Amino acid sequence: MAEHYDVAIIGAGMSGLSAGIRAAHFGKKAIILEQHNAPGGLNSFYAKEGRKYDVGLHAMTNFVPASERRAIFNKLLRQLRIDRAELDLIEQKSSRVAFPGVNLRFGNDEGLLESEVEAAFPGQVDGFRKLSETIRDFPDRDLEQPYQSARSWIKQFISDPLLEEMIFCPLMYYGSAVENDMDVGQFVIMFRSIFHEGLARPAEGIRLLIRVVLDRYRKLGGIRKMKTGVKRLIEEGGRISRIELDNGEEITADVILSCAGLPETYSLVDPSIIADQSKDAGKLAFSETIAVYETLPETWGWGDDTIVFFNDSDRFVYEAPEEQIDLRSGVICLPNNFEFGDRPLKEGLVRVTCLANHDAWCGFSEERYQAAKEEWFGRIQNSILPMMPKPTRDHSGELVATDMFTPKTIKRFTRRARGAIYGSPRKVKDGRTDWDNLFLCGADQGYLGIVGSMLSGVVIANQYVLKG
Known part of the structure; x- marks a missing residue:
């Protein structure tokens, strides 16, 4: 007989984890189903050659002093019963x-x-x-x-x-x-x-935030199954009656919260819906380069800017580019340039995010894909130089590691249609779907960013798990 839960949550991203905390805090039997072995969803981390890299997080928005109790961020922490001091937030x-x-x-x-x-x-x-x-x-x-x-x-x-x-x-x-x-x-x-x-970041980056949220969920008795993807949501009589997992097992739940996205969730109910061709699939995808230096940016004159949003002309174009990468605009993040005081990061980091063409990156052969990454890494690094102060010295020889992700990377690890981090342009603000017990939270419910994602999980859980 299938195991039954009060609430099943698809995805261990920040919205799913936050929804799980709310449900478990009020005694609901909750399970989070995550297809990968790392939590965090679009805001996670990975290891490569002995280094750990953040994915997604440049900064947490909504930073306010702890004394402003009515502020969204502080309300959110109270809803999650998280002590703000645990996050060790460093201001920009x-x-x-x-x-x-x-x-x-x-x-x-x-x-x-x-x-x-x-x-x-x-x-x-x-x-x-x-x-x-x-x-x-x-x-x-x-x-x-x-x-x-x-x-x-x-x-x-x-x-x-x-x-x-x-x-x-x-x-x-x-x-x-x-x-x-x-x-x-x-x-x-x-x-x-x-x-x-304003902006801040946990001193250790996204890993610290994930650890704090996971610990809270675990201590409340919430169940989390990693490397357990959802294959299909089985509909009967206008409701989701069963959840079929990739391993062939089935579970049931009174309420299902999906953080997978609007077209992605609908395709779980009706496999004939091809998410990439859905009118609800997002068109905006991104790439990001990461450069690691043995010295800190402040030592070559880049110590003042935390994040730079740049554009190379008077008109800002925010659309899916025709080329693989749109070099006309982007975001430069220098994680060293938060107020770390006497505990700076050990290595220098420069992250650059630009709009990218999903179809081009996903259409390459593996050999061409790797060659394109190498080519575009250099082009992206050069494109930001006019936006930054002239370096006080040549630091190119201090580069010790690089990496780059593309829409193909995002699609592979998140199953997000077209690699669209921000999901569908059509947001479902009340979280409702065509099925009585299936609701959306996360990006396609409409709250974006890390704090927004967590808030989405709390709001949807409050409305449909606790009140329902």
């Missing part, structure tokens, strides 16, 4: 948006960005202040409304096209599944989380 130094001839610096003091806008766009500062105030007071209920173009909405505040592009660049790169636009609700969430609140 400061970050910037870099366009030709104009830089806008921002940090965990929101006044910095306003002063930068006033200096670079003096005729726009009143509109920017009004935009910021409107976002601060934006009704939470309006975040759940149907899609509305943020590109159209922002024009009531900002009339300078360049400033508009510079505002959208970091917000899209950190949270939009829509080409060249965002939903107003998502725009508001990302503006608040990055510009009003």
Whole structure:
């Protein structure tokens, strides 16, 4: 007879783990099913040649002081019963948006960005202040409304096209599944989380966060099965009656929460749905290069920037590129440049993220694929040089390790349709599907980023596991 659970959660990413904690805390018999041997989903880590690399995490958004009890991040930690001190959070130094001839610096003091806008766009500062105030007071209920173009909405505040592009660049790169636009609700969430609140990271990176969340789930008695993928969700009478696993076993559950994504989840119920061809599959995929140096970036003059969102022209294009990689824009992350104080990281790290063409990378033979990675690694590294201070010395000989992931990597390890990290452009904000006991959490429910993903798991578990 199949084992029965109160709730079965597909995916041990941050949303799945957070949903599991909420369920287990209230005595629900919960199981998390993960196809791989490492938790974290789109925010995880891996080992290569003796080094551990973070995947996904540049920084955690929504950083606020512990004293701000009404802030989303602090509320989330209370819901998960996690002691903030366990995360050992390190604040960013400061970050910037870099366009030709104009830089806008921002940090965990929101006044910095306003002063930068006033200096670079003096005729726009009143509109920017009004935009910021409107976002601060934006009704939470309006975040759940149907899609509305943020590109159209922002024009009531900002009339300078360049400033508009510079505002959208970091917000899209950190949270939009829509080409060249965002939903107003998502725009508001990302503006608040990055510009009003700020960025930080656990001192040890994503591994520390995963360890803390896993320990909490485990201590509450939650069950977690790794290397246990879901093959099929069997529907009967408008409900999911059974869950068939890749190993042929079956389990049952009163409620199923899927972190797999919208088209991916539907294809588990109806295998005739090909996720890559679904109208709901995302189009935006990314690549990332990682360069490891034996010295820290500050020793060659790159010690001030934590994250740089860059674009090489006045117009920001955020869409699936025709070439394998779009070098016109991207995100440069320097993990050393958080406020580590007297305990710096031992090696220097430079991570660069760019938009990538899924079809091109997944269409290569293995030999061509490896050659393309080597070619594009060098091109990406060279493309960021105009965006960074001129190095005070040649540090190229200090490079000790490199790696690169592509849409093919993401698709292989997450099964995410088209390697789209941010999932489908169609978000299901209430988490409901066509089946009474199957709900979405994670990216395709609509909350993005690490904190957003965790919040999604909590919200959906509260609504459909605890209230249901």
